Amino acid sequence: MPNRSTRSSAAPTLKDLARLAGVSPITASRALHRPELVAEATRARVVQAVEQSGYVPNSLAGGLTSRQTRLVAAIVPSVGHSLFSDMLSALITTLAAQRYETTLGISSYEVEHEETWLAAMLSRRPDGVVLTGTEHTARTRRLLLNADIPVVELWDYMPHPLDVAIGFCQEDAGRAAFRHLRACGYRRPAIVRSDDSRAQRRAQGFLRAAAEADAPEPAQIVFSEQSPQAGRGRKVLDALRAEAPQADAVFCSSDALAQGVLAHAHALGLQVPQQLGVLGFGDQALAADCIPPLSTVRVDGAQIGRLGAEALMARMRGAAVAAAQDVGFEIIARASTSLGAPPAS
Template structure:
């Protein structure tokens, strides 16, 4: 098999490029992709390997376009079950529509392998731009995007050197700020209750690092699968924490929804919040202020992230070069659920 490297700025690999890389004719390469039963298994595997190596994506719109522009944007989010992501997506789609771009939306369910499969299918439709949530992707996803050579914006997570452009905030710093808030409120042994997704994990790492920096006891963690139904999560998490560490005096939850469940179960157990247990969420969702007591949390402006992401993507699709990375920050919102202990 011959070799060829692909990088951003080079033309997307064609069927002829793929055939040359696999050491077969273009018609054989096409058959291996579209009618694999007509070629030997060894040939199919060679062509498949070449496609993965080069980032080649079959063009399902071949012959149907009179220009390269499709005015289509492909965007994927982990879920729309959280208002943070739905606010972000709503603002993104609205801003793109105002610029006459249509958006096709995918749901990854926090699975980078599914994101990869979705992306390959979307690139075959030749979108003008791609929006991803987060900065963690498979190597093949990165190769596909480099080979496609179209604008890409990663939302939600901030990193100084993104794949192309990024708009978001530091998950680690949000976790550090949460720990400092709980310590300032007088809590000595705050714990972490979180889902097992990578963003919640990075917030936990920031929380743990802040504890180490202050030479505080290492916070206990209770981790559960993100796919677990929302119903009963707070009860199960608090029950697991009390069995594991009955001296924890505060909890930092990976979402406001989880924190609300913890509050409800704390009330059922007769625990005084915030005196016996401080409760802090993440996201500042609509019901946070209506909890009893009102929920302390970390506020993220998802709608602003969506708007800025759309602006940067539109600028890139029109040939501009806005800043590659924007840190929109976050805010710690102190409410009664972590009121200063007397």
């Protein structure tokens, strides 16, 4: 599948914006940069024209002698999860080796925050943009289309991305998680997860796998990603035991959450894995050191970041690359889901 062109004249200009708003270019510029000098009705027409056209002001206008800035704009949901930090570190390191600087944004799992950040970043005319995930607002998509620069979406795999997507199928990871717990002998596995869309898609795969196996529909406990991290494991396990006391295993949306569940299970006197199997997601550094060691779904975040940087640099050179790359995932089976394991001491 061919990628979009690296640069073109497709992006709307100030003259285009002025024509759409029915004002002169000078007035349009003043409405954007010195709004106090322009009548309110005129400002409103210019703002509406910006929304319609996707025009992005060039904060570097007049200061560049080349169209290249050697700047890459990248955004992640959080730097608190090691998977995203591993991905980001590999991305930045690979780009820096070719003298590209990366400016970073954090969306806090909100697509509206991503949209605001992107509008600000595009005014600096980056050579490329890196997004995390494939879910964006309509305006974000319009801004990227009008900017007409290379875009790489990391973490999620999809066959028809904006430009290039590198990641894995969230639904397949959830389906594999259910099948692992089922194969370990658990009859009523449940899900505890955040309201992040990626965790939601993994849950959808988990539920589909249960339906395919003609198993009871798994219970779900969902918490807000914006809620405090402290105590999450305790709260979700208490909620699960109250709402679905028959649940004998749990698939957690992150290893950090799974570690909290393990700790609270110990405090309650529950034997893991005999009375409760626990499966995490991410294979973070401490997963193997939990008591018992944590079974999890491993995703190579560093590989995703490196491949993303390489694809973006190829696109910035004008080369065509594969539109979508699926790096896959791996179930790491440890004692927290092994019914044959001895009780944890």
